[in-house]
Amino acid sequence: MSVTAVVGANWGDEGKGKLTDFLAAHSDIVIRYQGGNNAGHTIINEYGKFALHLLPSGVFYPHVTNVLGPGVALNIGGFLHEREELVSRGVPEPKLLVSARAEVVMPYHKLLDAYEEERLGKRSFGSTKAGIAPFYADKYLKIGVQVADLYDEQRLRDRLEAALAPKNVLMEHFYHRPRITPDELLPDLKRDAERIEPFVCDTTFYLHDALNDGKSILLEGQLGALRDPDHGIYPYPTSSSTLAGFGAVGAGVPPHAIQRIVAVVKAYSSCVGAGPFVTEIEGPEGDELRERGGDMGEYGATTGRPRRMGWFDAVATRYGCMVQGATEVALTLLDVLGYLDEIPICVAYEIDGERTENFPVPAKLDRATPVWEHLPGWKCDITALRSFDDLPDEAKNYVLRVEELIRVPVKWVSVGPRREAMIER
Ligand code: GDP
Numbered sequence: 001m002s003v004t005a006v007v008g009a010n011w012g013d014e015g016k017g018k019l020t021d022f023l024a025a026h027s028d029i030v031i032r033y034q035g036g037n038n039a040g041h042t043i044i045n046e047y048g049k050f051a052l053h054l055l056p057s058g059v060f061y062p063h064v065t066n067v068l069g070p071g072v073a074l075n076i077g078g079f080l081h082e083r084e085e086l087v088s089r090g091v092p093e094p095k096l097l098v099s100a101r102a103e104v105v106m107p108y109h110k111l112l113d114a115y116e117e118e119r120l121g122k123r124s125f126g127s128t129k130a131g132i133a134p135f136y137a138d139k140y141l142k143i144g145v146q147v148a149d150l151y152d153e154q155r156l157r158d159r160l161e162a163a164l165a166p167k168n169v170l171m172e173h174f175y176h177r178p179r180i181t182p183d184e185l186l187p188d189l190k191r192d193a194e195r196i197e198p199f200v201c202d203t204t205f206y207l208h209d210a211l212n213d214g215k216s217i218l219l220e221g222q223l224g225a226l227r228d229p230d231h232g233i234y235p236y237p238t239s240s241s242t243l244a245g246f247g248a249v250g251a252g253v254p255p256h257a258i259q260r261i262v263a264v265v266k267a268y269s270s271c272v273g274a275g276p277f278v279t280e281i282e283g284p285e286g287d288e289l290r291e292r293g294g295d296m297g298e299y300g301a302t303t304g305r306p307r308r309m310g311w312f313d314a315v316a317t318r319y320g321c322m323v324q325g326a327t328e329v330a331l332t333l334l335d336v337l338g339y340l341d342e343i344p345i346c347v348a349y350e351i352d353g354e355r356t357e358n359f360p361v362p363a364k365l366d367r368a369t370p371v372w373e374h375l376p377g378w379k380c381d382i383t384a385l386r387s388f389d390d391l392p393d394e395a396k397n398y399v400l401r402v403e404e405l406i407r408v409p410v411k412w413v414s415v416g417p418r419r420e421a422m423i424e425r
Helices: 016-026 076-088 107-123 132-141 147-151 153-174 182-199 203-212 244-252 283-292 314-324 334-339 393-406
Strands: 002-008 029-032 041-045 048-052 065-068 095-099 216-224 258-266 269-271 308-310 328-332 342-351 354-356 368-376 410-414 422-424
Touching (some): 016 041, 016 328, 016 410, 065 203, 076 182, 107 132, 147 153, 147 182, 203 244, 314 393, 393 410
Parallel strands (some): 002 216, 002 258, 029 065, 258 328
Antiparallel strands (some): 269 308
């Protein structure tokens, strides 16, 4: 039995979708274990270009079973829409399973997310307004609704009443918006329940059986280590753990089964939303990297928002790999840096006049300034190269210096957005 986790070592958007799509060729099962349809994974393969938000990135292979585990935030409409879009664009009907224990994102979660961001105004967190924070708050307040609850009308009504009683006080007296009743929600939920029923099962038993049968499993993380609520940059994390360690919980596999942890590391930095970002590049230099980054510029796959851009941050990335427990690294987007004469990388921070190589607690991060090192650029297009030895010396040196700084072997180097643009070392 073997479980491999593909997780982000940075702020998200590292190219996890591309790597998962690439590794899924040799996997039986791909699982999303946290988060919802609030972020996106861009995948470019023989079927075209796709932005997946909730579906696991194994959906392009007919041999792969794709699982949404108990830890995900299930937006049923989003799930069905994504699946239909794939099929309408010629992808063979994917094998999909949804955990009966997964909880459902409700219309009121999205409303509360939007009302709160509006109330915060300039102090907003930059939420994608997909309802994810109110969803996880309800889960841990124990007033969420599990998929299995949808098939028991009285139980569902009771769950909705429990959730809506405190919310309606907020709706009416804090946000000055209309109250919501279970009766308004029940018809749509009933229809949603019927539409997803073919996919619903107890995925935990399914996965344990699969492990006993020697199947190979990929866990696909959403966002990155620095967005983890415990280990990331609080109060700017996402609302569920982005770490491989949580993969065991959110998917429902034994922790000891996770033997490989592939941390996806971006060759430069990008971040969406508010919060400290030590290596941020402001002005035209940042604009140029944004336009050249990703497959068509660094803009959110879900929201289209311009991403904040920065140079490679070894302090944050080493920490990200450490808290992920990375056994190997996939360094992505190296090709993007091919226009630069010289490439800055941040090797340490200075905080209150003191140099540190350890990523600080959030309370100190605002005062951190980068200590730079400059590496020579390679000034050419490396997208077509498939062997590490063929890379220009400057590109090899960049990879080797990153590897030395983050202290995890770089096993993969991604040199373009397409599936095949990958170098294995
Ligand atoms: P994810 O959420 O970690 O899956 O990352 P995203 O899909 O949000 O962002 C990664 C972006 O970079 C997407 O536009 C990918 O198509 C693109 N991409 C991934 N790997 C590479 C690469 O090696 N080179 C280039 N140029 N683009 C890449």
